[in-house]
Amino acid sequence: METRERGCDYHPNYMSSLIAGRWSECPKCVQEKIDYEMSEAGKKAAADRLAAQSEYLLKKAAIPPRFSDRTLETFIANNEGQQKALGTAHAYVNDFTKTSGQSLILCGGVGAGKTHIAVGIAHELIARQCQCIFTSVIGAVRSVKETYNRSSEITEREAIDNLIKPDLLILDEVGVQFGSDTEKLILFEIINGRYENRKSTIVISNLAMTALAEYLGERVVDRLREDGGKLVVFDWPSHRRQAA
Incomplete structure (x- = not known):
């Protein structure tokens, strides 16, 4: 030596x-x-750095203000289905690694708590220093199509890569838009890119699973279900109607 x-x-x-x-x-x-x-000072400094990094990641996550306070702890689980959904979310967080590629499909009726569960998962993972991004499918597609403008500062490839790189991508409102061939191709590029890079994706949709599979295509659904990907069906009445 x-x-x-x-x-x-x-x-x-x-x-x-x-x-x-x-x-x-x-x-x-x-x-x-x-x-x-x-030392205590060192531990405090480390905790402060961790808190600052978590705050930065939370801002980058782009969670809409309406949902920003949703956590797994505040999810009300009164029936068996809700308890199962919450249990699946906790297990997903505990088993999560940045290279697992495990995804979730959350589908079912409006107001049943799908977004609440997804955002709650994001909060837990951000606290563990994972990068999470929340976007609607319309927003994701728009961010890519905006690069077609000559004044765009980034290319189409860079816009897609921005949605592939995060440890977790939450795609909300899947199936709300009309679903042109161009939009479906962009969505496939994003989900397939994440699949190839072993990145986890959570898909949220008000469609039934059969309709969602028809909309996304079997190839996309197969990729979401690989590596232990799970389907959670929210088939109970809307929380919003009950609150009203």
């Missing part, structure tokens, strides 16, 4: 070893860093 005498700004010279192409650092500096991180 190659060694040489080196120095740092704070301590006398020390012997450094070349390990895996890198020279070892000053041992006293390394120990001081460890001691600081173990």
